[in-house]
Amino acid sequence: MKKYKNFNFIMGVILTGLVVLIAIIGCFYTPYDPDAMDAVAKNSGISMDHWMGCDNFGRDIFSRIMEGIRNTFLISLFTVAIGTIVGVLIGAVTGYFGGWLDEILMRINDALFAFPSVLLALVVISLLGTGMFRVTLALGIAFIPSFARIVRSEIKKQVTQDYVESAKLMGAGNFRIIFVHILPNILPVLLSSIMIGFNNAVLAEAGLSYLGIGVQPPDASLGRMLSEAQSFLFSMPWYALFPGTVIVIMVLGFALMAEGITQAQMK
Amino acid sequence: MLLEIKQLTIEFHDHLVPETVVKNVTMSMEEGEIVGIVGESGSGKSMTALSVAGLLPRKDMKKKGEIWFEGQELLSLPRKELRLLQGDEIGMIFQEPMTALNPTMKIGKQVEESLYLHRDLSRTERRELALSWLEKVELNDSERVYESYPHELSGGMRQRVMIAAAMVAGPKLLIADEPTTALDVTVQAQIIQLLKKINEKNNTAILFISHDLSLVKDLCDRVYVMKDGEVVEHGKSEDVFYHPMEDYTKQLIAAIPVIDLEQD
Amino acid sequence: MEEILKVEKLNVSFAQSLKKNRKQVLTDVSLSMKKGEILGLAGESGSGKTTIAKAILGMIPIDQGTITCNARTPQMVFQDPYSSLNPAKTVSWILQEPLRMKTKETAAGRVEKVKSVLHQIGLEENLMNRKPSELSGGQRQRICIGTALMSEPELLIADEPVSALDVTIQAQVLQLLKSIHEKKQLAILFISHDLRTMYQFCDRIVILRNGQIVEEGKPSTLYASPKEEYTRLLLQSAGIR
Numbered sequence: 001m002k003k004y005k006n007f008n009f010i011m012g013v014i015l016t017g018l019v020v021l022i023a024i025i026g027c028f029y030t031p032y033d034p035d036a037m038d039a040v041a042k043n044s045g046i047s048m049d050h051w052m053g054c055d056n057f058g059r060d061i062f063s064r065i066m067e068g069i070r071n072t073f074l075i076s077l078f079t080v081a082i083g084t085i086v087g088v089l090i091g092a093v094t095g096y097f098g099g100w101l102d103e104i105l106m107r108i109n110d111a112l113f114a115f116p117s118v119l120l121a122l123v124v125i126s127l128l129g130t131g132m133f134r135v136t137l138a139l140g141i142a143f144i145p146s147f148a149r150i151v152r153s154e155i156k157k158q159v160t161q162d163y164v165e166s167a168k169l170m171g172a173g174n175f176r177i178i179f180v181h182i183l184p185n186i187l188p189v190l191l192s193s194i195m196i197g198f199n200n201a202v203l204a205e206a207g208l209s210y211l212g213i214g215v216q217p218p219d220a221s222l223g224r225m226l227s228e229a230q231s232f233l234f235s236m237p238w239y240a241l242f243p244g245t246v247i248v249i250m251v252l253g254f255a256l257m258a259e260g261i262t263q264a265q266m267k
Numbered sequence: 268m269l270l271e272i273k274q275l276t277i278e279f280h281d282h283l284v285p286e287t288v289v290k291n292v293t294m295s296m297e298e299g300e301i302v303g304i305v306g307e308s309g310s311g312k313s314m315t316a317l318s319v320a321g322l323l324p325r326k327d328m329k330k331k332g333e334i335w336f337e338g339q340e341l342l343s344l345p346r347k348e349l350r351l352l353q354g355d356e357i358g359m360i361f362q363e364p365m366t367a368l369n370p371t372m373k374i375g376k377q378v379e380e381s382l383y384l385h386r387d388l389s390r391t392e393r394r395e396l397a398l399s400w401l402e403k404v405e406l407n408d409s410e411r412v413y414e415s416y417p418h419e420l421s422g423g424m425r426q427r428v429m430i431a432a433a434m435v436a437g438p439k440l441l442i443a444d445e446p447t448t449a450l451d452v453t454v455q456a457q458i459i460q461l462l463k464k465i466n467e468k469n470n471t472a473i474l475f476i477s478h479d480l481s482l483v484k485d486l487c488d489r490v491y492v493m494k495d496g497e498v499v500e501h502g503k504s505e506d507v508f509y510h511p512m513e514d515y516t517k518q519l520i521a522a523i524p525v526i527d528l529e530q531d
Numbered sequence: 532m533e534e535i536l537k538v539e540k541l542n543v544s545f546a547q548s549l550k551k552n553r554k555q556v557l558t559d560v561s562l563s564m565k566k567g568e569i570l571g572l573a574g575e576s577g578s579g580k581t582t583i584a585k586a587i588l589g590m591i592p593i594d595q596g597t598i599t600c601n602a603r604t605p606q607m608v609f610q611d612p613y614s615s616l617n618p619a620k621t622v623s624w625i626l627q628e629p630l631r632m633k634t635k636e637t638a639a640g641r642v643e644k645v646k647s648v649l650h651q652i653g654l655e656e657n658l659m660n661r662k663p664s665e666l667s668g669g670q671r672q673r674i675c676i677g678t679a680l681m682s683e684p685e686l687l688i689a690d691e692p693v694s695a696l697d698v699t700i701q702a703q704v705l706q707l708l709k710s711i712h713e714k715k716q717l718a719i720l721f722i723s724h725d726l727r728t729m730y731q732f733c734d735r736i737v738i739l740r741n742g743q744i745v746e747e748g749k750p751s752t753l754y755a756s757p758k759e760e761y762t763r764l765l766l767q768s769a770g771i772r
Contacts, residue, residue, distance in 0.1 A: 167628070170633075171629070172632055181617055181620075307700075452765060453764055456768035478697060
């Protein structure tokens with residue numbers, strides 16, 4: 001896994017690192033206040049003052065992108081975190097113990113799995129209401145089934161290995177066997193599905209915000225910006241172009257990292 | 268001379284550092300002869316056999332030397348002509364009969380496969396030939412076996428089916444890569460007997476790959492001992508077994524448990 | 532001498548998927564082992580050898596019969612050294628695990644014990660930080676034996692411990708088991724299908740067929756004058772008679 005060059009993984013890390021760096025800088029410094037409107041600069045194009053131009057309210061697009069990346073990134077991060085943690089717990093328990101608990105949880109999982117995760121998120125949002133926190137929670141819940149499924153099938157594979165029997169003979173408890181003995185072995189698979197999940201979260205957040213039920217104005221998110229830019233696609237194409245490009249870079253970065261991890265596993 | 272391998276070297280190139288798995292191997296086989304290749308895992312014995320069968324991938328692998336089979340040089344033979352030889356002139360059986368058979372295909376169809384590919388026979392002719400070979404490999408109730416699927420058969424029966432499938436087109440050379448390792452002892456002995464019988468009746472030459480020198484001694488006329496990709500010793504089976512010259516061969520023989528029974 | 536294991540009239544069956552009746556795997560199996568004895572359990576695949584081992588260790592439920600095991604912390608060595616070591620952990624971690632479970636040894640103390648066991652099983656200390664994938668089959672099987680030794684067992688069940696290994700390595704691993712047996716008075720239940728290796732290794736051999744015991748005896752008498760037809764067949768197939 002370490003001895004050879006993994007081009008995909010390195011490229012992925014560079015792209016993602018770039019995006020994360022911008023988001024971190026955005027926490028402390030933006031060229032303009034992302035929400036400040038400047039009537040003079042309204043609809044202005046690319047210039048020395050505004051690198052990526054201004055939107056229809058005269059807000060600096062570059063500053064808004066910096067804030068948008070941060071919001072999108074945080075939402076995706078916590079979405080995946082919720083999905084992974086709960087998914088791993090459910091998947092591990094069902095995969096390891098099997099039996100009726102496995103049956104019940106997996107049937108519920110199947111039922112949830114039948115809905116596209118965005119649709120599932122829509123249902124949760126309609127129950128909880130909008131806002132960054134609730135969107136994160138909604139997406140997180142929508143992501144649980146896919147993680148639970150992957151973890152369950154990986155754990156099932158490992159359980160048949162003799163090292164698990166051997167751990168039982170040593171006197172290790174079930175909890176220890178699952179989380180200390182087995183989990184490190186499914187980490188590579190889990191890691192690449194986390195990367196892919198992260199991608200889906202970025203796109204799902206963009207989608208929800210685009211529909212107007214994600215991040216609420218005046219907060220910026222990449223999806224929100226795209227949706228606002230929609231009406232000005234022809235008059236000021238850069239408004240849509242820049243947030244769109246950033247989404248592509250983010251998604252590409254994670255996709256490449258996932259690909260790299262998968263390749264490393266194959267070797 | 269049926270088969271002649273001259274200075275065969277095989278290198279893997281799929282890692283950063285090329286790895287030589289077979290080094291300057293030279294060996295030969297007469298028609299109807301049973302020759303054994305003995306070695307431990309990593310000795311290159313399977314690689315040598317696979318290269319004769321033309322089953323090594325062309326990518327990521329460098330092969331030097333010559334393999335002459337019936338006046339044709341196999342390594343430089345175009346893929347199309349090589350495929351004509353496979354199954355027709357050269358048959359092969361593997362260690363694990365479960366994975367070597369297609370689980371979704373009836374036994375009969377799998378035995379007939381090489382006839383279908385290499386002979387211009389009608390369906391009934393193929394069926395008859397396949398049935399006769401199922402009987403020759405001592406599968407009683409050949410009609411039923413013909414209609415069954417691999418999972419319905421035991422390991423020993425599957426290996427017999429593999430032998431039938433390899434032999435049905437009447438190859439001159441049968442390559443057997445550890446055909447008994449995955450089987451029970453009683454079944455092992457039967458398969459060895461069967462291979463002997465096939466060799467006598469059809470004059471099929473057998474290249475027998477094994478890690479078990481005592482098995483090879485019983486079955487083979489001549490034996491090559493391989494270690495780390497090289498042939499370290501070769502000669503008549505009895506000579507090699509009872510008068511080994513090389514330290515490594517001696518080690519292999521010493522590893523065979525001695526049983527000194529008081530004969531009664 | 533004191534008996535450390537007594538199995539009486541053991542019956543085990545498995546549920547079969549799609550079928551109502553259960554498959555009988557072991558029928559009235561009785562055997563016993565003395566302290567420090569090597570008992571061989573010979574039979575072909577499907578004869579129920581591994582099932583006996585698992586029943587003794589309480590890994591599967593039994594239908595009828597009694598198993599009395601007086602041995603301290605019985606341990607098992609599995610056939611496939613490639614799946615019986617956790618691929619994600621280092622040798623040192625794997626060897627320490629039984630100590631973490633059963634003792635209150637400090638980290639430094641555990642490492643000391645790992646070193647001494649590595650020495651016992653004939654491996655270098657520098658293997659400690661390797662992962663199983665970096666070891667050969669023989670080295671792995673030695674580690675498996677080492678892991679079992681960590682619990683200081685009085686009974687070791689070895690389920691075909693050498694059949695996945697190369698012949699020259701087989702002899703070395705058997706040699707290792709024998710020397711540990713002698714040093715520690717360790718009783719070994721040696722499960723195998725290879726009657727040739729069992730001859731010198733075992734004190735007594737039990738022949739198993741289709742879940743029933745066919746014959747038992749000392750290797751010398753059993754091999755020289757087998758009473759049962761099946762034993763004769765096994766010996767013949769192994770090229771012994």
